[in-house]
Amino acid sequence: MAPPETYDTPEAAAAEIERLRAEVARLQTSAPAAQAPVVTTERRGWWRPVVAGVLVLLAALLAPLSVLATWSNGQIQDTDRYLATVSPLADDPDVQAAIAARLEQVIFSYLDVDAAVDEVVTALEGRGLPDKAGATLSALSGPLATGIRGFVEDRILAVVQSDTFKQAWVEANRTAHEELVAALNGDTKGAVVIDRGEVSVNLATLINTVKQQLVDAGFAIADRIPEVDASFAIVKSDDLATAQSLLGVLDPLSTWLPVVGLALIGIAVAIARDRRRMVLVSGLAVAGSMLLLGATLNVIRPFYLDALPSSSSPAAAGAVYDQLVSFIRVALRGVLVIALTVAVVAWLSAPRGSGAAARSGLSRGVDQLRRGRSRVGDTGRLGVALATYRGPIRAAVVGLAAILYLAQDHPTGGTALAFVLVTAFVLLVLEVLAARPGPAGTGPQA
Secondary structure, three states: OOOOOOOOOHHHHHHHHHHHHHHHHHHHHHOOOOOOOOOOOOOOOOHHHHHHHHHHHHHHHHHHHHHHHHHHHHHHHOHHHHHHHHHHHHHOHHHHHHHHHHHHHHHHHHOOHHHHHHHHHHHHHOOOOOHHHHHHHHHHHHHHHHHHHHHHHHHHHHHHOOHHHHHHHHHHHHHHHHHHHHHHOOOOOOOEEEEOOEEEEEOHHHHHHHHHHHHHOOOHHHHHOOOOOOEEEEEEOOOHHHHHHHHHHHHHHOOHHHHHHHHHHHHHHHHOOOHHHHHHHHHHHHHHHHHHHHHHHHHHHHHHHHOOOOOOOHHHHHHHHHHHOHHHHHHHHHHHHHHHHHHHHHHHOOOOOHHHHHHHHHHHHHHHHHHHHHHHOOOHHHHHHHHHOHHHHHHHHHHHHHHHHHOOOOOOHHHHHHHHHHHHHHHHHHHHHOOEEOOOOOOEEO
């Protein structure tokens, strides 16, 4: 063994000790961290994937029902939401044309223009008009009746297209909301009724408005129109009673169905052999169920329109259908975005494969951004704190975003996408600003 090295002075020995300490610190910093021994805890049991799969399938089946229950509850319990759904129909040209046609049908059933014109011609002929004048008057009776009908039709259309009608439509629906709720619950009394597969609204107020405008315009025979109880069918379907029963079951469950679905997914992840993979499968399953719900709404539409009687307006019925299911489409898009986001995060967290490769690419991109930031200047203690408490900070950001998203009354697909993008951007900025602590005396490192 070589004799120990001696130093001439205590100062030289102290300097060598300091050099050795610095070398040890450098080696500790540059050497890769010792890997902890891998402890494998294999989750055995053939039942784990079977039970977890069944639970995820049930959750995927409950997801569309949750959306439908939320829609039903929003239409029944939330008057403002109901008005937001039906109010745009007052501006729809197809709906306006259909209501105008229905008003014309009712008004002309009580106002026989041809008979009225014939009465006038007969009265004039009875006063001893010359034969030529009488023949001319008889020839003009047809065009005169056509002109009167056109005048009445123009008045009806003007009423339907006026701002007064829009305001009356909103107020009428506000007043009729309780009747609609009663109708959906099976009560056939009120201004809005469900009868023989139809949901109808009363048009008596509009008929009276048209009648008064005709009288004010000098068309006195409009006084012949009595007080009538005419209606306009919003929805027609032989399966409406079935839908009514389904809504009656789903409405009370609107709060619990989403909770039960999330609980089923949580249990499936907890008992699964590979929890990360089960999170990925759950996200994809829920996203698939939302796509299936959207496709179902699109498939039902043409069947519903084809089943309408010939007297109905397909264009107006299509506009009403699209408006009534618009909230369902909005809600399913929001759930779709969130489910796909969860699936993507689970995929990126894979220890190997395409997800791991994509994660490595993202890490390299973040490192490049961090190096660019370090050339501008280090983040000091803030960067060290962000790196030291990276996990809790990430959890806090994601948790805050989730709370704010759940606080939205009716989040849309765009709302969900905005939350996802903003959250991802915040996490990226925090990751770029983070810096690991360097050796003693060297400050933080990027």
